[in-house]
Amino acid sequence: MAGTDLRAWIVDRAALLLDVSPQRIATDRPLADQGLDSVSAVALIGELEDRVRRDLDPDLLYDHPAVDDLVELLDMPGRPPSHAKGA
Numbered sequence: 001m002a003g004t005d006l007r008a009w010i011v012d013r014a015a016l017l018l019d020v021s022p023q024r025i026a027t028d029r030p031l032a033d034q035g036l037d038s039v040s041a042v043a044l045i046g047e048l049e050d051r052v053r054r055d056l057d058p059d060l061l062y063d064h065p066a067v068d069d070l071v072e073l074l075d076m077p078g079r080p081p082s083h084a085k086g087a
Contacts, residue, residue, distance in 0.1 A: 030065030
């Protein structure tokens with residue numbers, strides 16, 4: 001998925017979870033600072049796993065808290081932020 005499309009998707013999902021318009025999501029600020037709580041973060045990562053079709057570390061938003069950081073990491077070839085299931 002291209003970075004621009006992924007960024008727009010994450011912004012839309014975060015806005016839905018926060019009950020705000022997508023224009024209110026600052027992509028350079030941590031989502032937690034914008035009101036995303038841990039329950040919503042887990043939900044977002046779960047949906048993102050389905051979207052990018054790979055396993056993602058549940059702590060991904062803690063290590064890469066802003067939309068821009070997250071997109072940059074997910075767009076990086078050869079560095080999938082995954083974890084081993086069942087490990």
